[in-house]
Amino acid sequence: MRYYRTAVDGETKFVVRNDEKAYDLTAARDGLTSFVDLATVAEVEGTTVDEVAEGVIDDAPLLDADAVTDGAAIPAMPDEVWAAGVTYQISSDAREEESGRGEMYQGAFENERPEIFFKATPERTMGPGEAVGIRNDSDWDVPEPELAVVVFGGEIVGYTIGNDMSSRSIEGENPLYLPQAKIYDRCAAIGPCIASPETVGDPNDLEFSMTIERDGETMFDGATSTDQMVRTPEELVSYLTRHNAVPELSVLMTGTSLVPDDFTLEEGDHVSIDIENIGMLENPVVEV
Template sequence: MRYQRLSSGDQYRLIAVDGETAYDLTAVKPRLNGFGRLAAAADAVGVGVDEVAEGLTAEAPTVAPDALADGTLPVVPEEVWAAGVTYEISEAAREAESGMPEMYLDVYEAERPEIFFKATPSRTVGPGEAVGVRGDSAWNVPEPELGIVLYDGSTVGYTIGNDVSSRDIEGENPLYLPQAKIYDRCCSLGPCVASASEVGDPHELSMSMSITRDGEVRYDDRTSIGEMTRTCDELVEYWRAHDVVPELGVLLTGTSLVPDDDFTLRPDDEVTIAIERIGELTNPVVEV
């Protein structure tokens, strides 16, 4: 199943989408108003999230398809982390932007992956909401990524993430990475959380990204997540090793879709990322 969180006044409702039918799970269990609570319920009884949801769909009212266009963040993780240099083209792009290119090649070939903190909930937006580009950066790019949704360190689903980045700030000095990655509206997630059962093997998924400006497509490309040099399980293992992980977290897995070096995002651009079996995440761009 795929899960969305819809706003209803000052409250939220958890919607489970099974095929073409959407069920309001919160109408059956009012406290079940977010994906995190569904994951907690599933963990408490030792089953998958779909199994808990399936036990409620017989009583749950259905939701009209047009209601699913709601731009609410589908999952509110306590922390968003990200992995870098997980694809060959990503490694090449990072080398091109940096004055110390050998550092990225070393990470690409090393046993230990790059894992870094990306965003808090206050810096993360949902589908249809604007992602931000820094006003003090001249080279800003979107980075489309598969997001692993984790409960207590275990994979419970997948989403789409946009790891917006200031490449000139990062390239100037690697110590500036937090400023290049972590700022207002630096990350988007959505449009849903697809359960691990819904997705199956994430390395079989295709991913695409398009960027439009003034109605014209300025970038359009696709890749396979199977091109990653790391596995999702490997990245999760390093993310949680020797650390206290949040109860509900998202780990972005890196990208291989990188616009040409002469491209930078501008306000009013629109970025659309699609991943097979999950959906499409679209965000306009603003300067922050």
């Protein structure tokens, strides 16, 4: 099942889409207005979010499924967004290109401990259709399409799509500038939904693609698979939560292997990221 926040007749609804049918969970039960509500019930009952949804779906009115998808907002607002780096070989190669310090990034790629870094607060996190940002003081900026893990109470409860916007010129100048290259206004986007683990299947075997358009022209079009990722989501989450009290709802982006070469984003560009079994996240680009 896939879970959405969407506007219907001017009112925000919490909706589950099961195959080609969409159900208004907001109208099914009082107090069931968000993914956090759903995950809380599942945690208390010791079950899954899908099983909770299945228990109330008969009382939920049907909605137009296409309208739900078209009007999707950020599916849940995480208290924190984190990210993992160099989880694909090509990412290590790209960091060497931008910094000339390849041995350091290759070490992170090969070592037992992964690179985990803080990415965004709620105010910096955008949803579907909202503009992501490029920094005015950077001259090499790229989107990074990533499978994102939704973590509730320290456990994986779903997956979504993440866009880890990055200022490669700033990071390449000095690795200690990573926070400035990664954390700024509109630096992250997630959506369009949260897909349950049962819907996603094997997270290390998903096809995904990214397209970047400028003035109606395709500037980048690439595809890959999460089977190239050398870490599992469970492994990354285990390091995120070690000796680190993450908030109730967090999102962890798992790294990318789609890195545009010799390309920088410009204001007005449009980024589309598609991940198998989840959907498509689309965002325009603005300068911040």
